[in-house]
Amino acid sequence: MTAVIVMGVSGTGKTTIAEALSEELDWAFAEADEFHSQANIAKMASSTPLVDHDRWPWLGLIAAFLSQCETDGDNVIVTCSALKRAYRDVLRRSQTRVLFVHLDASFDVIAERVANRKGHYMPLKLLDSQFEILQPLEPDEEGVVIDSAQSPEEIVRQAAAWVRDRCQDEQSGVG
Ligand SMILES: Nc1ncnc2c1ncn2[C@@H]1O[C@H](COP(=O)(O)OP(=O)(O)O)[C@@H](O)[C@H]1O
Numbered sequence: 001m002t003a004v005i006v007m008g009v010s011g012t013g014k015t016t017i018a019e020a021l022s023e024e025l026d027w028a029f030a031e032a033d034e035f036h037s038q039a040n041i042a043k044m045a046s047s048t049p050l051v052d053h054d055r056w057p058w059l060g061l062i063a064a065f066l067s068q069c070e071t072d073g074d075n076v077i078v079t080c081s082a083l084k085r086a087y088r089d090v091l092r093r094s095q096t097r098v099l100f101v102h103l104d105a106s107f108d109v110i111a112e113r114v115a116n117r118k119g120h121y122m123p124l125k126l127l128d129s130q131f132e133i134l135q136p137l138e139p140d141e142e143g144v145v146i147d148s149a150q151s152p153e154e155i156v157r158q159a160a161a162w163v164r165d166r167c168q169d170e171q172s173g174v175g
Pocket residue numbers: 008009010011012013014015016017079113114116117118148149150151152155
């Protein structure tokens with residue numbers, strides 16, 4: 001089975017794209033935000049960035065969820081900021097194959113989205129810290145970077161084509 005983590009800073013479009021991608025591929029869908037403790041959510045809502053020790057238990061829960069998907073025989077699309085290499089390493093320790101789709105755009109594009117987004121706990125003030133700690137995918141990480149300033153339809157098209165390609169590689173033993 002395969003898990004696709006749709007990653008990137010807050011407001012880059014993870015939820016929007018992951019939901020559409022799960023429909024396009026007919027894969028299960030999950031939001032990593034739902035694995036955050038109340039304490040983490042309260043911290044972010046009060047404009048304090050999370051630090052590593054806030055994130056390790058959260059990432060551990062997501063990795064356990066990914067392993068459960070493998071056991072259940074489910075392919076899954078998961079939204080998760082996964083901002084640092086070490087965070088992605090935790091997710092890769094799960095029992096399933098983990099691919100990353102990084103939705104990337106400039107600070108200005110994303111700030112406008114966050115400012116206009118209604119009913120979400122994540123404040124615009126935290127966007128600086130999200131960009132500061134973001135570590136792009138490294139060459140040995142199985143992932144793709146997609147320009148998230150494009151339309152959702154185009155992003156989903158590119159992401160679905162990439163995922164299908166990777167899954168085909170695996171089936172034919174090439175990947
Ligand atoms: N490709 C896009 N083009 C324009 N607006 C977008 C795009 N993707 C998402 N949005 C909008 O930007 C805001 C943040 O998107 P969201 O999916 O919640 O991001 P994230 O899950 O990464 O925080 C939402 O209001 C959403 O409707």
